Amino acid sequence: MFADKLFVVVANNFFTIISLTIVTYVIQFYINYFNRKSKLPGPLPVPILGNLHQIGNDFPLAAESFRQKYGDLYEFYMGSTRHVVISRADLAEKVWGPLSIKNTKFIMRNAYSEGVDELGLGTRGMVLNRDIESWSFNRKFLVQSTSSPSFLREAIKLTSKVNEEVFKYWRIMEKVGMPISIPDWMDVIGIDVVVTTATGKRMSSTAELFNKLNVNEQKSEIKGMWNNGIKFAEAIFTYNESMAFMMLLSPFIRRNFPGFKSINQKYLDNKTWINDQLEKMISERRKEIENTPLDQPLEPSILTILLTTNTERDLEKISVGKNDQPLANDQLSSILREVFTGGLDTTSNTISYVIYFIAKYRDIYLKIRDEVLKVYGTLDNPNIVLESFEKLKYMDAVIQESIRSFPTISVISRAATEDVDFDGFTIEADTTVYTNLKALSNNPKYFTDPEKFNPDRFLNDKGSMVKYSFLPFGNGVRMCPGRAWAMVQMKTFLIKLVSTFDIELVDKNAEVKYKYATVNRPVDINLHIKARKD
Template identity: 65%
Template sequence: MFVIDFIKNNFFSLIFLLIFVSVIQFYINYFNRPSKIPGPIPIPIFGNIFQIGSDLPAALENFQKKYGDLYEFYMGNSRVIVISRPDLIEKVWSPSSIKTTKFIWRTSYSEGIDELDLGTKGMVLNRNIEVWALNRKFMSTISAPSFLRESIKLSNKIIDEIFDYWKIIEKKGMKIDFSKWSDALGADIVATSATGKRMISTAELFDDLNIDNEKSKIKGTWQNGSKFTKAIHLYNQSMSFMMLLPTSFRRNIPFVKDLNKNFLDNKDWISQELNRIISERREEIENTPLDQPLEPNILTLLLTTNTERDLDKVSVGKFDRPLTDDEAKSIIREVFTGGLDTTSNSLAFIIFYIAKHRDVYLKIRDEVLNVFGTLENPDLTYESYGKLKYMEAVISEGIRIFPTISSMPRAATEDVEFDGFSIKADTTVYTDYRAVSNNPKYFKNPEIFNPDRFLNDEKESITKFTYLPFGNGVRICPGKAWAMIQMKTFLIKLVCTFDIESANNYNTPKYIYSTVSRPVDINIYVKTRKNQYL
């Protein structure tokens, strides 16, 4: 009874004492850690969250200026190492096989990531290497020439629809917020390619402008398309939150627990929506006679693998059974989470810069004319895209100067050393792409938009591991080829159809950070091109 009475009478004092002891223990462990890498001093539970704020790229830029090319910070109580020097980056990204790399994991273990169904499923954050490797083989479909040819056709069709809207906008003298249009374009391409269900984000964006009551005649077949796109964006945002905060904190602190529930409810809704789409597609496949072809979208390829309707598009080694709905869902969800927030954002940043540099725009147009022989509805073949070397340089320079993914994590599977500092297994190591690709040590006048640096002799002189737009090694982005096809298709169609002019009076694009850098207010004016050679 004495103990119970003592606790009752001194409850708040005991709570304060426990917190005080925990804080003291935290700092004892911090200041006595074996490898004292430079970095900002964290606080318990929160780590360096208050120094980072809502803009991780800007925070890393400030940290790098203060602490150099190797430093640490804390996300909650988890230690994170940041590197931005080529020899250190090579240690993380160079190995090209599972057997030789020490950085096969994407991030250190996180209970929150498991709650999002990402720790053992899909690809991006999957720590189950056997499942990851299998899913990666299935994802190889998006780099197959047959798929890329279909992607060119689909992109071409959707871009033509967009340009019909833009010609109406042009007549009104209105500016175009390309950051919104690129986002809608990406959603329509990814959703339709992934599932065969036509999303009409671009049509809805035009309808919302309400220009003289004109409405798009394009109809979609995805009932909840716009809601699903927003849910995927929220899902991507939730990853940082779930990794950053300890589980007990997320589940019990007022307001925070509501946000936690919102993210998990959103995850469940996405799962239910994908279950519906998969069920509908299975039924469509079953009701299609064997002698009739199936539409070769990604979901169909997944659902027919190792069945009598197998389209024989994917080589999956010894895997000899059909995929379950849950397996197919985890892969198709990765197509959305990886495809919606990357390519479209990169394209918007690229448009920002070429709208500021008319000489670059005209060089792209000259190259398109030389490759296709005409600017009047050129025949876009997959084989011709490899000849667009200057366009590739423009894309590369846009990604270099303002990368959508400014830093990329990897986690060590065993203890490693950087510059004599010992880093324990399961520690996350961030490669700061933006810091290294904008470092004057490696790129002359890095603040200047100059595609020529990716051509000929200048390209050959670029220091290895200073430019990794799609990563490198064993976990290089499987969507690289698809992303390049989408961006090239848009740029070809754009220079053939319009002249553009920047409507922004600033020289660096604006963005908000939400797991990736999302462009805002990328405003341009368009004018229909009148002469083939102008």
């Protein structure tokens, strides 16, 4: 009896202590919340979760919902961490305007995040790297290597070759009336182009996809040097998806809450698998270079340039500050990984949206075709050269209008290195500030009839466009370093597409659909294709 009574007393006291602890935590949470120095409008957070329960799995949708309720400058919380969202051009100028590291207060992409470090991004690579010296080196390398005319010319040749192979598959599919799933095909085209360009070793993801479709039991005979191309692509997409999850959610929630815990582990296991693949790529190429005589030229792939940087075989003579030594393996892996993560998801998704719009509006499709005919003099296997791209003004306008209408990255972050004033509110140092790019580019104050897909606005009205209302590749010191390469890939594909096929949406009334996974990944863009009719 005594033991039973003692157990009851202890149990009651235990639950009382737990209850008081929880109540104390909740009270302290709201005391801190309501006593914070600079109070912005925004949804009321709850302890531990913050506003996670209101955001769900579609951050851009939640950001727009909050904007409509709280305005163009508001805050939200993930756990106990404050985040700020802006949706006005004058505020965007404060974040994106300065062009030099010394002048900008927003050199960082995000506030410190333990999850970013767990992904190996906090002091490596470029996208989320907070080590400015390391970031500067990586950025210079990527800009210099992916923007040189020689690299872009090779990229055109490789992209054209991959496109021609894909179109052979599409002609077979056309004969049996099989629709084309554009997101699936853009993913594998992207992986073949980017990985092959980056490593010098041919991927065959497009062949893998065609074989998987089993069209009349026909199979591609193309074999790549790297196996499991589609699996690698999916791993890269999963890695990109993990960035928002790891950056926004607190370690406590990720590691302890049912559901989140398993997702957290999946993302960490995926990171490990990608790192293993990168190490294999690097090791194989390093051996090939070591076995190549010094007087024999090397193929100038990105990986080759990485491995020879600051060595006697340096192809590009790249060094920044103290970084004048050959790159260590972790540097090699981080840069190569970001070539894939940055070069795959954004470009393949953007071209998918472009195709959606030009399939929906046939007059625009035909205008692109007319421009291609005018520039190249023929639609029968036009000779695509780098110098001709600047003449494709209308095509460029169509790409820009697609990005404006539905950006692949609709909400993007930067972090303050010191306190900044926004409309009289103080944004403390190391606060992540998100710019709602979609809200900016679809605001009727900045764009006439923003709901209309009108490429002409980038031909006729570009001079009157409000500064910082449209940031397709970002701006300032962290502008996308691979933008030239991305445009080459997209324009090369579009030239080949309009020269070869007529296209239409399977569902002509289909609206843009997407799945949010750090970027807006398109879904259900399906086309009927037919051979071009003159």
